[in-house]
Amino acid sequence: MELTRRDLFKFGGVAAAGAATAGMLASCAPSTAGTSETGAAVAEDGLPAFFAQPEPITDIAETKEFDIVVVGAGAAGVPCALAAAEAGAKVALIQKESLAISQGNTCDSLILDSADPEGTGPAGVAAVTSWITEQCVWRSHREQVDLWAKNSGEALTWLWEKATEAGCSIQDTTAKWTSTIQTIDGQPVKYFAFDFGPKPYNTGTGMQDLCAYFDGKDGLEIFYSCPAQQLVKDDSGKVVGVIAELDNQYVQFNGAKGVVIATGDYTNDDEMMAYYNPDMANMDRKQQNKTGDGQKMMVWAGARMEPVCGSKVQHDFDAGPGSMADMPFLCVKDDGTRFCNEARSAMAYMGNFLTSAEDTGWYSQIFDSKYMDDCADWPGMLYDPKMMEAYMPEVEGEKEGVYTDLIGTYSADTLEELAEKLGIDSANFVATVERYNELVEKGVDEDMGKEAKWLKSITEPPFYGIHRHIRLSAIVHGVNVNGEMNVLDADGNPIEGLYAIGNCAGNFFGSPDYPMDLPGLSLGRCHTQGYVVGKALAAK
Structure with missing residues (x-):
């Protein structure tokens, strides 16, 4: 069976996978590795195949x-x-x-x-x-x-x-x-x-x-x-x-x-990621050439990996102001649908909702022109519309304190126009905002249970969207x-x-x-x- 890189991730996590899955990983294992009784790729000492020890360097x-x-x-x-x-x-x-x-x-x-x-x-x-x-x-x-x-x-x-x-x-x-x-x-x-x-x-x-x-x-x-x-x-x-x-x-x-x-x-080591963090298969990486060299050398010398999962560091402080990243604005996927209680889902954890091949870590924070008044007492620091321009690709001029290739904040006079700029499904998005405004008017979030004090209507243009991309x-x-x-x-x-x-x-x-x-x-x-x-x- 031939497996793509994405397949390797999907069939990773030998520790939690069944025998069929383990067999697939074994077929991808280096030739120096063996297999366990379940078919999992292992080194000669029973460790995962990526820890197979090479021959000593003597020259x-x-x-x-x-x-x-x-x-x-x-x-x-x-x-x-x-x-x-x-x-x-x-x-x-x-x-x-x-x-x-x-x-x-x-x-x-x-x-x-x-x-x-x-x-x-x-x-x-x-x-x-x-x-x-x-x-x-x-x-x-x-x-x-x-x-x-x-x-x-x-x-x-x-x-x-x-x-x-x-x-x-x-x-x-x-x-x-x-x-x-x-x-x-x-x-x-x-x-x-x-x-x-x-x-x-x-x-x-x-x-x-x-x-x-x-x-x-x-x-x-x-x-x-x-x-x-x-x-x-x-x-x-x-x-x-x-x-x-x-x-x-x-x-x-x-x-x-x-x-x-x-x-x-x-x-950036596909086998290690597939084994330890298979849920990250569809998430983009921020870094390059991070291939676990040190972990491998130390295991060859007798060390062992800690027996718990790795802590994922995944976030986006760059598409819009970092100080607004955890504010509980309405959040939508690229398909235009709402997906969480925003007050109980800090930006650092948003990626856990967005691991599918369709989502790949993308979502948008949505608010309207009243945000400076509506959200004045929210934790964090609001950027006023002028300050926000540093994060807006459409606004010309010198931009300081940002990575210009990562900014992703937009404004528009209609929800349909904002959806187009964000690259999200317009019909679903407009319906989501309409439903959200109904919940705001009721004062009860029947869909996600967000506390009433965080419910703010999205009715007054211009409308704003921060298109965040959670990467690892x-x-x-x-x-x-x-x-x-x-x-x-x-x-x-x-x-x-x-x-x-x-x-x-x-x-x-x-x-x-x-x-x-x-x-x-x-x-x-x-x-x-x-x-x-x-x-x-x-x-x-």
């Missing part, structure tokens, strides 16, 4: 000696390398791409100050840690969240200083992102958040600028276009280095104090680690010399969806893990 052209080797120049790897080098270590940062790669803008942290009545004391730290654990459906390992909570303020303050020195474009966005979460379970909480921005500048651009400025300083050496291939162990089982391809030959980078894997996720940014799913980010083997024992940070490290989230109640948590976690591990290894 090493050169060996380079360092204190610490960091694999992956992203939101976790770059801070790790900088912190270690600043602390006196000789550091190699190796990156398979030709430049540093990351995404997003916002990182967040806790400022610890028990002496300040408004600062975050021990009870505040504990409250935030428990709050995040609840958001992650109680699958977080508390020691992982604690590492962020207790070290993030120091880490992000340090990163801000480094970014300032390197000339990065950064903005203090603490008030913007944390004004509504100043108290958690009765405890005062103080944050520090900042953005690499404004857009189109982002964290990836910031990491590139940091690398360009600090490469060659403080014992840091960066190797680009240098994809890691395999980890190296000594006779005792300690990880002592990594073999990478550089200039068409294999080079072994030894790390006397440790090897840190910070290679990100696997959203990342899957946060990695190997098991302990509280020091030391990678664990199949029996839960630390693998000496091997560390994982960022999206290839497990045990922080565990929820099906990445929670966005604390904006900037994902990048804040990456930066903090990198900083903490870099400093700790340098001090060994």
